Amino acid sequence: MRSSTASQGPTLSVSSNLANRRYVAAGDRAYDLGSEDGRFPAMGFHTRGEMGGIWTPPIKLLDGIWFGINGQWIGSATSFTSGFGYVQMALPSTNGVQVTRTDFAPDGRRAVEFGLTLTSSSPMPFTLNVDAHSELMSAYPWGFTTPNQTQFNLPDTAAFNGKQLVFQENGTPPVANALPHSWAAVVGATGLTPASGKTGSAFRGPQDPPVICPASGPDLFRCDDTGFGKGAGGELTYNLKLHAKTSMTVWFTVAGSDQGLSAAQAEYQAASANPASELQAKVAARLTLDSQTQVSLPADPALAAAVSWSKQNLADLTQQADNVNIRPTEEGTVYPPPAGFLPSIRFEGAGFPDYPWMFATDQEYTMFALLAAGQFATAEAGLRSLAAVSDIANNRSGKVVHETVTDGSVYFGLNDEPGDIDETAKFPNAVAMVWRWTGDSSFRDQMYDFTKRNMEYMVNTLAESDDVWPDGSGNVEATGLGEDKLDVAVYTIRGLLDLADMAASKGDAATEQFALSHAATMESQFQGAWWMPSIPQFADSLKDPANSQLLQRWWIGVTPMEAELYQNGVEQSGLALKADALQALALRETSCYSGTYGMYVEGGPGCDPGTFQGHIQQAYTLNTGVMAVGLGNYGLLGPTDQQRYTDDLAQLQLGSVAEQPGAMPEIGPSPDFPANVTLPFNERSSLNQAWGTYGVLWPVVHQQLGVGPQLGHGLLEVLPSVPPGQSTVSGSAIRIGTGTIDVTAMHSGNTWTTTVTSRLACTLHAGATLPAGSTVQSVTLNGAPVAYQVRDTNSGRQVLVSTACGSTAQVKIVAS
Template sequence: MLVTAAAALVAAGLTVTPAPATAAHGSGAHNSGDELTVSDRLADRRTVTIGDRFYEVGAADGSYPATGWHVRGEMGGFWSQPIKLLDGLWFAVDGTWLKAKSFTSGYGYTRMDLGGGVQRTDVVPDGNRAGLVGLHFDGGARQVRLTVDAHSELLKAYPWSGTTPSQDTVNLPDTGSFDGRDLVFQEQPNHYAALVGAQLTPDGHQLGPDFRGPQDPAVICPNTDPAPARCDDGPAGKGTGGQLTYTLDVPKGGRTVWFAVAGSDQGKQPAQAALAAALRDPSGQFARKQAQRREVSDRTHVDLPGDPLLAQSVEWSKQNLADTVQESRDLHLFASDQGTQSPPLAGTLAQARWIGAGWPDYPWIFGTDGEYTAFAAVAAGDFEAIEDHLRTLRDVSDIVNAKSGKVVHEVTPDGQVYYGTNDDPGNTDETVKFPSAVALVWRWTGDDSFRDSMYDFSVRAMKYAVGLDADGDGWPEGSGNVERAGMGAEKLDVAVYTIRGLADVAQLAASKGDTATADWANAQAASREKKFEDTFWYGGDAHGYADSLSDPGNVKLYQRYWIGLTPMEADLPGGPLASVAHADDTLAQHERACYNGDFGLFHTGTGPTSDAKGNPGPSCDSVVSSAPSDRETFSLGSAVAAVAEGNYGRLAQQHAYTTDNARIQLDPDVWELPGAMPEIAPSPDFGSNLSHDFLSRSSVLQAWGTYGVLWPVVAQQLGVAPDLGRGQLAVVPQIPPGQQRVAGSGIRLGGGDIDVTATRSGATLTTQVRRTGVRGTLTLGAVLPAGASVRSVSLDGHQIAYQRVTTTRGTEVRVPAGTGGGQHTLTVRLG
C-alpha cells in the first residue's frame, strides 16, 4: 500500500505537513516531498531516528534485530551518548504484537503504519537525553488493551568486542524495577540508568529476563561467524526486561498515547528528569522538531529543472547532515592504542559536539570524516555544527597529544581515542586537512573569532606534518585515507592535502598579520607544488598519478586506489592542483569500467596484479600492481570523483557521479533506509547492505557522501565562492550541458544569505544574485560554453567592461558588482 502523510495524526498532535506528492517509485515506495515511504522487505531494513543527545536504531517493521559489529550485535536499540540504554521497545494491542505494514522517513522523524488503525511515530527532540514514541489509534470508539515490552542493555560505547579488555568482560548485568509508573533499569556501580514510561499510569507490570515482544525467546548471536540470518542479542548482552500494560479508551475521533525512553550515565535521577521533560508536551516537542527541520529545508533550497533527482538529493542530504549532530559530556580522554591498552587518563573534556560519521557503527568523532563533510556542511549552511566538530577535534587532540599539533583519528563519545596519537602512525592526511577545514569555514562565515580560536592549532598541525619527513624530500610520511598494506611511505593524498593545507595556513596567517608564518607556509606550499607533477605523475597507459612513493628513491607505486583523483578534487586558493592536461587524462581514465560500477567509483580499480587473488575485471592499463582490486563503491569515493570533475568544468561527466550518490539515497530499488546516504553502494565486491546480515553491513547513514551532492551543486553549478574572511564574494555559475536553469535560494553566507539563478536561453547567459546581510565585494560571472565568443556583457541593464579569465573550469566572464546588498543581474550575450 502506498502511504501519504496521515491526516489522522493531526487531531492527536502528531501533525505531519508534507509537500505535495511528486512521484511514485517502483513497487511499495512513495515520495510525498518531505516524506519517503516503503512497504517491502521491512524486516530487512535498518532505521535510525536521531537527536543530538539520543538516538534509536531498529528495523522498519518495528523489530529490533541484533545489529552492528563494533560491539557485536549491540549497536542497535536506544542510545544516549556515551551509553546504550535498551535493546528495543515493542507494542501489542489486545494480545497481538504490532508489525509495520509500511515505513516512512520524514524530516526529523520516522513513522510506521502498524495496521488496524494504529500508527507509530518516533521522534527525538534535541537537547534532551530521551526519545519519544507516539501511538495513534484511529477512531471509532473502542477500548484496547495495550502492552509494552522493553529490554535493557546498559553498556558504554567502548570497549568493543575485539578490544582488550572487550565488552564481553566489562559489561555488567542490569537490574530492573518498577517505580509505580515507569520501568527503571540500572547497571551498578556504573550509575547507568534507563527509564521507560508514558503519560499514563499502567494497569500492571512484570519484570524478568525476557520481555522482547515477538522476539522472545531471543536468539543470541555467536561470538564469531557464521551467525544466524537474524539474531536478537549480542554475545556480550547482560540486559533484563520489563512489561507495562494499559487499558485505553479510544474515542470516536481517535487518540494518541506518547511513550518515552530516557537515560543517563550519571544515575537514576538525571534519567528521571529527562523522562519527565520528554513527556511534558510531547506533541509540542514533535512540532518544534518539524519546524527546526523545515528551517533546514529552507536553507540552500535548490531548483534544478534539468536534474530533479539531484535537487531531491540536496534536500535529503541537508536532513542527513542535521541528523548527524551529536553531543556528549564529561569525556574522560585516554588513548587505547587501537584497543590494546587502558592507560591513565590524559585529561577530561566537559562537552563535545560533533558531526557523527555513520550509523550504527560509527556515530562518533572522526578527523578525516568531518573534514570531508565540512564542505557539505558549509554548503548546507550548517556552520555551527562544523565549527563545533572542529573545536572538539582540536580540544581532544591537544589534550591527548600534548599540543603537538597532530589530529586524532577516531574518538568514542566517552573519550577513548582509538588511533591518531603521538605514539602511533596515525593518519597524516587528517592533520593536514584540518587547517583547510578551518579556512573553509572562515571563508563561508567571515567569522574572525572562529579563525582566531583555531589559528594556533592549525599552524601547529602543519608544522607537525611538515616535520614527518624522515628523508627530507618534502613529502610527509604516514597513512592517508587508504589504510592498506603494500603502499609506500609517502601517500598521494597526504601530499595533495599538505600543499593545500600550507596554502590555507598562509591565507589565515596573512589575514592575521602574521607575516612570518604566511611567508613560511607560502614557501613550503610553492616548493612542493613546483615538483608535484614530476614527482607523482605516473604517466604511460596508466593515465594517472602514483598512489604513493616508496623509499629509498621515491619509487612511484601505481595501485589504482580512489585517491588517484585527489589532485583534481582538492581546490587550493589558486585553483586545483593537477594540470588541466593531466586532469583530463586521469579523469577520463577513471570513468572507464575498470574504475566504475553501476553506482560509482571503486575503492581500487581492476587491472593486472601480482596479488594471488588475480584480476576479476577489465584492464585499462598495463601496470602490474601488487594490490588486489577492491570493487566496493564508497559514497565518499563517488563524492570525490564528482567534485574532481566539477573542478575542471566536466559537468556532463560529473552528472554520473552525483546521480550515483543520489540513487543510493533515493531510488527505491536501491535504498535501505529511504532518504539516507549509506557508506557503501551496491557493488560487485560488497553486494548491498540488504544482502548482508545485520552484523556485517556498512553504515545505513554516512555523512561524508553528502559532499558529492551539496558541493557540486552549490559551489560548482551555482558557482558560489565566498571569501568573506577577506571581504570578497564571487558567484560564477556553470550550467550543466543540456540544461537551461539552475537556481538556489537561502544559501547562508556569514550573517546573511543569497539567492542565485543562472539561465541559458539561446545565445544568452544570465546570472542573477540577490543578497541580504552579506558584506563584501561581489564579483558576478558565468562560465562560457566551450568555444563560445562574447558579443556583449551588461550588469543591471547597462553594458559594462568585463574580464575574460581562463580557469580549470573553462573560460569565465567576470565583472565587479559592488559592495551593496539587493539584487544584480549579469547578462552575457554570446557571439
C-alpha cells in the same frame, strides 16, 4: 495523549523487504535504530549486535521496545516512511485497532519518543502492553578491544515503580583504570498510569524467546541479542478505551543518563511532558534547515531532492556527548587512565549504527556539505571539538586524532601511530573554508594556533630528508603502499596555502612565508614525482628509497583534481594540470574504476596498462563524491561526467536500493560489495553516512551555482556553470556570513545570465564560468555595459564584474 502525529514536510516511503531494512530516528542527544518492520534486531559489529536499539551517547539504554493490544503483539509494519526529523510505520490492525507508530528524538533531550496512534471503527476498551529490554552499555570498549565488553559490561537491574520501568547499571567494571558509573534508563507513557508492571530477564515482545548471536565466531543473519548482553526486561500494561472513529495517540518515552537515576528521571520528565509539541518543534526546526539552500534544478530533479534530504542527513548525524574523559587506547590495545577531560564535544557523526562518533576524515569532508547547507554552527563545533581532543590525546603536537568515541576513547591517530596524517593536513583547509563562508574571524583566531601546529607537524616532523613529502598513512589504510601517500601530498600543499591565507589576514608574515615557501617547493615537484603518463594516473604512493611510483588504483588518485587551492585571493580549481586531469578522470569513468552506484574505492585491472591485479570494487559514497567534485573542478558537469556521479548518489539516497529512504548510505551495491539488505545485520556498512553529502551539496552550490565566498577578505564570488544540456539552475536562501543570497543562472545559445540578490555587506564578483576559449563579445550589469575581468581556470573561462553586495545584480554575458 489525544493528539495527531507529524504530517508536515516531505516524506519518502518504502513497503518492500522491511524486515531486512534498518532505520534510524535521531536527535543530537539520543537516537533509536531498528528494522523498518518495527522490530529491533541485534545489529552492528563494533560490539557485535549491540550497536542498535536506543542510545543516548555515550551509553546504550535499551535493546528495543515492543507494543501489543489485548495480549497480542502488534505485527510487522506494512510500510515505512522517513520524514523530516521523524520516522513513521503503518502497522497491521490488531484486535480491531488500526495502528501507526511514530519515532523521533527531540533535540536537546536524552530521550526517544514512540507515538502509537490508535483508531477503531467502534468504541472499545482494550489493554495496551509495552515490553522493554535494557542493555545499559558504554559505547566503548568494543567486542574485540582490550578490555572488551564481556569484561566491561555489568548486569542491569529492573524495577517497576508504579508508573515506569526503571533500569540501572551501577558499579565499577573489573578492569584496570575503569571509573565507577551510575547509568539509568526510564520507560513510561505520558499522562497514563499503568494497571500493572512486571520485570524479569525476558520481555522482548514478539522477539521472545530470543535468538542469541555469539560474541565471536560464526555469525547469524539475524538475532535478537548477543553474548555480550547482560540486560533486564519489563512490561507495562495500560487499560484504555477508544471512541468510535476517533484517533488516540499514546506517547511512550525512553529516557536515560550516564549521570545516575535522578538525572535520567529529569530527562524523562522534560521529554515526556508534551511529546506532541516536541515533535512539532522538531519538524519545524527541520523545515527551517530545509528552507536554507533551496535549489531548483529543472533538468535534474533527483539531484535537487538529494540536496533536500542531504540537509536532513547532516542534522541527523549532528551529535553531542558531555563529560568526556579523553583516553588514548592505541587501537584498542590498552585502557589507560584518562589523559584529560572535556565538558562536552559536539560534532558531525560519521554514520549509523557503527560510526556515530567523531572521525576527522568525516568531519573534514562533511564540512564542505555543512557550509553549502548553511549549518555553520555544526561545522564550527566539530572542528573545535576535534582540535580539543587532539591536543589532549597528542600533547599539543599538532597531529589530529582519527577516531574518537563518544565516551572520549581515542581509538586511532596518536603521535606514535602512522596515520591518518591526511587528516592533519586537511584541518587548516576546514578552518579556512569555515572562515571564508562565515566571515567569522573569531573562529579563525581560536583555531589559528592549532592550524599552525598542524602544518609544522606535517613539514617538520614527518618530512624525511630524502624528499619533501610527509611520510605516513593517509586515508587508505592498506598494506603494500609506499611511504609517501598521494592524498597526504595533495592536502599538505592545500593546507599550507590555506594557512598562508589565514596568516596574511592576521599580519603573521613569518608563518605566511613558511607556508608559502613549503607549498611552492612541493607544488613545483608534484607533477614530476606523482604523474604516471603511461597509465595515465597519479601514483597512489611513492616507495623508498628511490621514490618509485606505485599504482594500486585507489580512489585517492582523484584528489589532485578534487582539491581546490586558494592563492593570492583567487581560487584554483584542482592541483593537477588540466591536460593530465582530463586523461586521469576519463580513465576513472571506465568500468574498471566506476560502476552503477559510483566510483570504486580501488579500481581493478583491464582498462589501463598498470600491472597491479588487486581490486576492491566497492562504491563508497565518499569516493563517488570526490569524483563528482573532481569532475566539476575541470568543467565536466554533463550527464556522462559529474551528473552521472551525483545521480548515482541520488539513486542510493532516494530509492529502494539502500535501506532507509532519504538516508545516504556508506557503500552502494558493487561487484565486491552486495546490497546491505542481503547481508547479516552484524556485518553491514552504515545505513546513513554523512560524507556522501559532500558529493551532492558541494557540486550544486559551489560548482553549478558558483558560490565561492571569501568573506575573510570581504569578498563574495558567484560564477555559475550551467551544466551542458541544461538551461537554468537556481538557489535561494544560501547562507553567506550573517546574510543570505539568491542565485539564478541561465544559459541559452551564446548568452549567459546570472542574477544575484545578496543580503550582506561585501564586494561582489558576479558573472559566469564559460567553456574554455570562449570569446567575450559583451558584458552588462543590470542592463548597462560594464568593465569586466576574464580569468582562465581549470573549470573554464570565468567572466566577472565587480560591484557591491546588498542588492540585486544581473550580469549578462554574450560570447562565442
